[in-house]
Amino acid sequence: MTPMDFLLLTKGPLFSLAIAIFALGILIRLFEIFALGRAHNYAAARGNEVIPGLKTMYRRFNPDPGTFKRSTFDVVVGTLWHVGFVIALLMFIPHIELIKSTLGVSWPGLPNPVVDAVTAITLLGLVAVLIHRLTHPVKRFLSTPQDYLIWAVTFLPVLTGYLAYHRLINPYPLALGLHIFTVEIFLIVLPFTKLTHIFTAFVARYYNGAIFGRKGIQS
Amino acid sequence: MTQGAHSFSVERGLNAWREEIDAPVAAFFSSCVHCGLCAQACPFFVETGDPKYTPIHKLEPMRLLWEQEFTLWGKLKKTVKDRVDAQLGRAPKPLITDEMLEEWEPLLYDSCSMCGRCSMVCPVGNDIHYMIRKAREGMVASGHSPEGLVAASVRAVNTGSPMGLQWKTLDVQIKHVETATGLEVPIDKQGAEYLVLLSSMEIINFPEYLEAITKIFDHAGVSWTLSKTCFEATNAGIQIGSKDIAATLVQRVVDAAEQLQVKNVISPECGHAYTAIRWEGPNAIKRAYPFKVYHIIEVLDQLRADGRIKTEGKEMDRLSMHDPCNLARKSGVVQQQRSLMDLVASNFVDLKEHGEFQWCCGAGGGVSSNERAEPLKLAAFKRKKAQIEEVEPERMVTMCATCRTQLEEGLEEFNMDIPVVGLTEIIADHLVEKEVENKKAEES
Amino acid sequence: MATSKTLGESLRQHGVSRRGFLKFCAATASMMALPPSMAPAIAQALEKARRPSVIWLSFQECTGCTESLTRSFSPTVENLIFDVISLDYHHTLQAAAGDAAEHAREQAMNTNAGEYLVVVDGSLPGPNANPGYSTIAGISNYDMLMDTIDGAAAVVAVGTCAAFGGLPKADPNPTGAVSVQDLVKDKPVINVSGCPPVPMVITGVLAQFLTFGTLPELDEYGRPRAFFGQSIHDRCYRRPFYDKGKFAESFDDEGAKAGWCLYRLGCKGPMTYNACATMKWNGGASWPVEAGYPCLGCSEPDFWDAGGFYKALSVPTGSPGDVLLTAGAVGAAVGVGAGLMSRNQGKQAAKHHDKVTADQLEEKL
Incomplete structure (x- = not known):
């Protein structure tokens, strides 16, 4: 197989396969959650559920000062690489083209040197959180092989993207093919691992906010 | 009632969990990325440093059940596992055993006051204490609840x-x-x-x-x-x-x-x-x-x-307040106690983290009725102690008998001479006496 | 055959000045990534070089590559170099025809055994394909190639068809076309890809062979790194617009008029390695991107099948939108089903709920 064959495979059938597994899997996961439902609550509510629920979906991006002080590394580096990942994913022009061709929506991108710098920071952040996971007593204790797996499948697309952009893998079709291929692995793995948090965290936050909100507390 | 049908067992416990698992639980388990931030919110972890007291870890057995029985993916994995076991002619390993639940009993009871602080800080929004409450249903049904709480329950009913x-x-x-x-x-x-x-x-x-x-x-x-x-x-x-x-x-x-x-x-x-x-x-x-x-x-x-309480005079010493978790974080009563304090205290200072972000005294959620948890209860109190030391009050005010007992015992243990009083009593002490009030009314 | 005349003599005879010749040598040096100080050495070597014998085989091709090389709008050193090699066999250019032509080829092979260069343009039906798809003088392309390269010093595959199969090999490849490098394993093969290749790249390779008697350093695709070492994208004069995020959205919008990046119109510059952006075409007059047209990626293998010419490079070739919708709909349905099953499990559990009583608890004490 030539590098171009590989690129065409990843851009064509493999991409369709990955996106099919991703869409199928994640929607199964989400609807599985929603279909479980919640028992009727007979207790008289003190507050609203919906508004605090929606607020909590956003509020958990900003940790309380105590948590920031006690877990500064997690908050700073965690936020940094998550934001970097999203910027690289959604603001890089070739990615926007891909989204436009798939979903039909598009938006202006960021200049490449900006995305490049953000990607470099994201890579460093991901390496840092891996080291943190391996050394922090609580994280090391909690970590299962799946935690390291999802780290790897998250790291690889960013790394290969960075290498492809800087042409550190040759020939280019191979570099681009590897990048797309690692993204496909990410998409395929996502619904079957805790990478689902990309979607379910917002569901979880909503429920958290709604449960507390009903009792009159903005969580 | 037949003895067999009603005896506590793992299966009965799992059945209880099956009843408890709902959409929020599924969303929470789907979202945890093992970041460990909940540990930093838990007085039992913060004061012992033992990773096994990380709040989300306390739910691992229930998570296993959820994954295997409440997700299609888990069901598929189970089917494959069973097939492999059948092929190899070996008995399938049970997912959750009596030993496992025994190991988790102290985690779910002794080291958790269900204060809900972890639920406030989880970045993916997991309401962990909501799940701890549910997990305890299965622990009772499987016969893995602490003796102190069993005895209290029996006495309460009887x-x-x-x-x-x-x-x-x-x-x-x-x-x-x-x-x-x-x-x-x-x-x-x-x-x-x-x-x-x-x-x-x-x-x-x-x-x-x-x-x-x-x-x-x-x-x-x-x-x-x-x-x-x-x-x-x-x-x-x-x-x-x-x-x-x-x-x-x-x-x-x-x-x-x-x-x-x-x-x-x-x-x-x-x-x-x-x-x-x-x-x-x-x-x-x-x-x-x-x-x-x-x-x-x-x-x-x-x-x-409504102006139905008239007070006179104020407490002059430096007072601080402990918000009971159940009242503040878990019920939304935060401002009320402060308005009342303003009525009767001239030198009130709040603890640095208070209201919905207050720290538990360490005795709630049945910990105080569980003799086995004594050492952990005292360890968890150290977080409260540190908070109190930060603002150096002369007295502490609270509005929960369990918190109050824990504060009194804990402060005594550490030789801190800080009395603890109930808010209701302070209010009662400052009521304008009826005769005086009547006289005033007459004069005007 | 006039193989005794040196290149220097031949050039002077054609009226090329010493100054023009040195300029060519300096350009060649820079293209080969040699320091400018090497230019005199190149000049000296070229002057003394003897005209090598070249056999040019044209198979499944369109003659575009020959056109590119010969149809310069004014005489240049490049095509003079072309004049001064001893082109002993070339369908399009030679006067001889039929048996005489084939005879010329055989004679060149015999006379220069082990020293001649074979230039191939066009792909050819592979050994397992029907040879009838392309024959010359009743000889299948395959047989002619294998026969001719036997005594060759090296093979230069000119154009993307010869280098990678090109258009004939494009899906569904009805003739079973393959590239030269697919067949030639025991001789050095230099791929000068492009549809057509930049003329100076062809002459540059020949110049190096004449100068040093060596073959150029090649990239992963067997192309001279000196010419194919950088992507169109990296050397494109419109690159700053790409970096700033300024794109032409259609061929006639304001962005297109302002000369913004053509990525969104399908430019394959980022994956294409060629010298167009630096050497340009038609004596340096222009090149496709400068003319407002996205790079097709013609110097890359399988560029015909690499997604649409007007689809951005990052756009998948299938229809992922439909896949997403279909799989999503199925997923939602399966998810609801699975969820209801789980919910039922909870309901069944509630039915089997065994009430905890104080009496039962008391037994534990």
Whole structure:
């Protein structure tokens, strides 16, 4: 197989396969959650559920000062690489083209040197959180092989993207093919691992906010 | 009742979990990325440094059940595993064993006061304490709940009080209060506005509470009553984590309130009693109440707002306040106690993290009824101690008998000379005396 | 054959000045990534070089590559170099025809055994394909190639068809076309890809062979790194617009008029390695991107099949939108089904709920 064959495979059938597994899997996961439902609550509510629920979906991006002080590394580096990942994913022009061709929506991108710098920071952040996971007593204790797996499948697309952009893998079709291929692995793995948090965290936050909100507390 | 069918077992525990797993639980388990931030929010972890006390880890057995039985992916994995086992001719390994639950019992009971602080900080939004409460259902049904809580539950159901306290003990106190105040303590008064409940711990340790509300309600002209058939507000069923026990106990309150046809029920200075009656009770008995439920602090603050409480003089010493988790974070009562403090304290300082972000005293969620948890309870208190040391108050004020006992014992343990008082009592101490008030009215 | 004349003599005879010749040598040096100080050495070597014998085989091709090389609008050193090699066999350019032509090829092979260069343009039906798809003088392309390269010093595959199969090999490849490097394993093969290749790249390779008697350093695709070492994208004068995020959205919008980046119109510059952006075409007059047209990626293998010419490089070739919708709909349905099953499990559990009583608890004490 030539590098171009590989690129065409990843851009064509493999991409369709990955996106099919991703869409199928994640929607199964989400609807599985929603279909479980919640028992009727007979207790008289003190507050609203919906508004605090929606607020909590956003509020958990900003940790309380105590948590920031006690877990500064997690908050700073965690936020940094998550934001970097999203910027690289959604603001890089070739990615926007891909989204436009798939979903039909598009938006202006960021200049490449900006995305490049953000990607470099994201890579460093991901390496840092891996080291943190391996050394922090609580994280090391909690970590299962799946935690390291999802780290790897998250790291690889960013790394290969960075290498492809800087042409550190040759020939280019191979570099681009590897990048797309690692993204496909990410998409395929996502619904079957805790990478689902990309979607379910917002569901979880909503429920958290709604449960507390009903009792009159903005969580 | 057949012995076999009703004995506690792993299967019965798992069945209880199957009943408990709902959409939020599924969303929470789907979202955890093992970041470990919840550990930093838990006094039991912070003060011991032992990673096994990380809140989300306490739910691992229930998570295993959810994954295997409530996700398609888990079911597929199980099918494959079973096939492989059948091929190799070996017995399938059970997912959750008795030994596992035994190992988790201290994690779910001794090292968790269900304070809910972890639920406030989880970046993916997991309400961990919501799941701990559910997990305890399975622990009870599988026979893995601490002896202290089992005994308290049995006593509560059989005697009406988790401490085995009888009406006659309370009756002696009522007489004492009536003598001291010269006021009547109303009992079984039909159609009263408020049914007042008490907690056994209060009756034994803090008799001044009953005297305080007698004075305040007389001062404010509130129509209230005690009930002879049900004076106990606490609910051991909530602490041990059994809806069935909880329902039995809540039903007594509901029956008493309905029988006396009161409009409102007042939960005493006790945190879990309030959440038990206010939030869990209606769901345990599966119907809405025909009356409203208030914590005494809510009632007092409403009386203050309505101008029905008149106070004179203020406490001059430096006071700080401990928010009971059940009242503040878990019930949304945060401002009320501060408004009341403003009424009677001139030198009040809040702890740095308070209200919905306060730290637990370490004794809630049944930890104080669980003798085995003593060392952990004291360890967790160190977080509160550190908070108190930060603001150096001369006295601490709180509004939960369990918190108050824990603060008193803990401060004594560390030789800190900081008395702890109940907010209701301070209010009662500053009431404008009736005669004076009447005289003033006459003069004007 | 006039193989005795040196290149220097031949050039002077054609009226190329010393100055023009040195300029060519300097350009060649820079293209080969040699320091400018090497230019005199190149000049000296070229002057003394003897005209090598070249056999040019044209198979499944369109003659575009020959056109590119010969149709310069004014005489240049490049095509003079082309004049001064001893082109002993070339369908399009030679006067001889039929048996005489084939005879010329055989004679060149015999006379220069082990020294001649074979230039191939066009792909050819592979050994397993029907040879009838392309024959010359009744000889299948395959047989002619294998026969001719036997005594060759090296093979230069000119154009993307010869280098990678090109258009004939494009899906569904009805003739079973393959590239030269697919067949030639025991001789050095230099791929000068492009559809057509930049003329100076062809002459540059020949110049190096004449100068040093060596073959250029090659990239992963067997192309001279000196010419194919950088992507169109990296050397494109419109690159700053790409970096700033300024794109032409259609061929006639304001962005297109302002000369913004053509990525969104399907430019394959980022994956294409060629010298167009630096050497340009038609004597340096212009090149496709400068003319407002996205790079097709013609110097890359399988560029015909690499997604649409007007689809951005990052756009998948299938229809992922439909896949997403279909799979999503199925997923939602399966998810609801699975969820309801789980929910039922909870309901069944509630049915089997065994009430916890104080009596049962008491037994534990």
